[in-house]
Amino acid sequence: MPNDKSSQDALYKEATTAYGGALDRLARSYEADSEKRRDLLQEIHLALWRSFVGFDSRCSLRTWVYRVAHNVAASYVIRHRRMNSPILLSLDELNNIPDLNDAEAAADRHKAMQRLLALIQRLRPTDRQIILLYLEGMDAASVGEIMGISPGNVATKIHRIKSVIADRFWKGGRHDN
Amino acid sequence: MTTEFPSGDVRDAWQSQPVEPFRMSPDEIHKKIGQLDKKIRRRNFIGFAICFLEIACFSCFYFIFPILIQRIGALLTVLGMGYLVYQLYLNQLQRAESTNTAARMGTAALAEFYRAELQRQRDFHCGIWFWSRLIMILPGPLVFIVGLETVYPSLAIYIRAEGAAFLFFAALAIPLNRRLAREYQKQFDELETMVKESS
Numbered sequence: 165m166p167n168d169k170s171s172q173d174a175l176y177k178e179a180t181t182a183y184g185g186a187l188d189r190l191a192r193s194y195e196a197d198s199e200k201r202r203d204l205l206q207e208i209h210l211a212l213w214r215s216f217v218g219f220d221s222r223c224s225l226r227t228w229v230y231r232v233a234h235n236v237a238a239s240y241v242i243r244h245r246r247m248n249s250p251i252l253l254s255l256d257e258l259n260n261i262p263d264l265n266d267a268e269a270a271a272d273r274h275k276a277m278q279r280l281l282a283l284i285q286r287l288r289p290t291d292r293q294i295i296l297l298y299l300e301g302m303d304a305a306s307v308g309e310i311m312g313i314s315p316g317n318v319a320t321k322i323h324r325i326k327s328v329i330a331d332r333f334w335k336g337g338r339h340d341n
Numbered sequence: 342m343t344t345e346f347p348s349g350d351v352r353d354a355w356q357s358q359p360v361e362p363f364r365m366s367p368d369e370i371h372k373k374i375g376q377l378d379k380k381i382r383r384r385n386f387i388g389f390a391i392c393f394l395e396i397a398c399f400s401c402f403y404f405i406f407p408i409l410i411q412r413i414g415a416l417l418t419v420l421g422m423g424y425l426v427y428q429l430y431l432n433q434l435q436r437a438e439s440t441n442t443a444a445r446m447g448t449a450a451l452a453e454f455y456r457a458e459l460q461r462q463r464d465f466h467c468g469i470w471f472w473s474r475l476i477m478i479l480p481g482p483l484v485f486i487v488g489l490e491t492v493y494p495s496l497a498i499y500i501r502a503e504g505a506a507f508l509f510f511a512a513l514a515i516p517l518n519r520r521l522a523r524e525y526q527k528q529f530d531e532l533e534t535m536v537k538e539s540s
Binding site: 169173176180184185187188189202205206209210213214215216218219223228231232234235238239242276277280288289290293298299300301309310311312313329 | 351352354355356358360361362363364365367370371373374377447449450451452453454455458459462525528531532
């Protein structure tokens with residue numbers, strides 16, 4: 165129906181204007197290869213446009229956009245799992261393995277961001293989703309609404325995420341000293 | 342030298358990364374969605390066509406080959422392929438219902454969606470889904486090969502090699518599928534624990 169399509173178009177435009185950058189960062193956290201990342205991003209955008217046929221304002225546009233995007237990305241991770249791909253880790257496991265990029269520990273922010281991205285890319289989807297939503301500036305209640313888990317549980321996870329990040333980056337700095 | 346982010350700064354640093362602007366115009370989206378739907382229809386058609394071609398071939402073999410054991414092999418292969426088609430169809434149906442409806446992605450919380458995906462993948466690689474697939478597909482070609490050997494005893498060595506290769510790959514499928522299923526189960530359990538803790 166043309167009416168549906170134009171309302172989907174309008175919602176899509178609003179969503180990409182407000183959250184286009186976040187979607188790009190999300191895709192980057194799920195796929196390191198730039199060609200494949202573009203495919204994933206396109207998949208997210210198409211799913212988003214399609215999803216707006218059912219958007220009924222029962223949740224905010226932001227919640228809706230993040231749910232669709234992370235659901236597509238989680239599905240992408242499962243679909244593209246190969247036997248030789250690296251094992252995905254939980255936060256605890258990640259904290260216990262040697263530094264992923266020890267030798268290249270560097271002072272500048274760009275490299276630090278690359279290292280953070282490398283850490284995130286090794287996480288299992290649920291932990292990855294929480295860390296990404298946290299980094300996008302959301303509070304525990306908003307993350308809980310998107311994830312479907314309690315804010316208290318999210319807060320605990322975020323606390324661990326913060327300590328993992330601090331620990332990993334502090335370790336990186338210590339190696340260079 | 343330190344690589345540490347100032348503690349309150351990591352979110353700012355994350356959000357201020359340079360991003361590549363990506364947006365599609367409505368026309369591009371409509372066109373792309375049309376192409377994607379067509380591609381999916383074509384892919385499904387090819388998958389099913391291959392199965393049906395095999396079913397057609399072995400159905401012909403059933404009538405052409407005079408030796409009983411070959412005819413039994415052909416019949417079992419037809420049944421096995423028919424069962425595979427049925428499983429693939431069910432899997433597709435389940436996927437369409439549980440995950441691919443884009444609108445549901447907006448209403449389903451991530452944990453709920455992810456759980457359904459993990460469960461679907463795990464079940465495809467283990468338990469009744471996997472073993473019934475293997476049991477249904479395995480005997481037909483093996484019996485057929487035994488029949489071939491009966492008809493062409495001079496080619497026995499090649500026919501046996503073919504049978505051994507078939508068995509090898511079938512046996513290899515067991516640990517590979519079990520490994521995948523274990524990995525999905527592990528993630529499923531973690532998710533269950535997390536959801537339980539939060540309820």
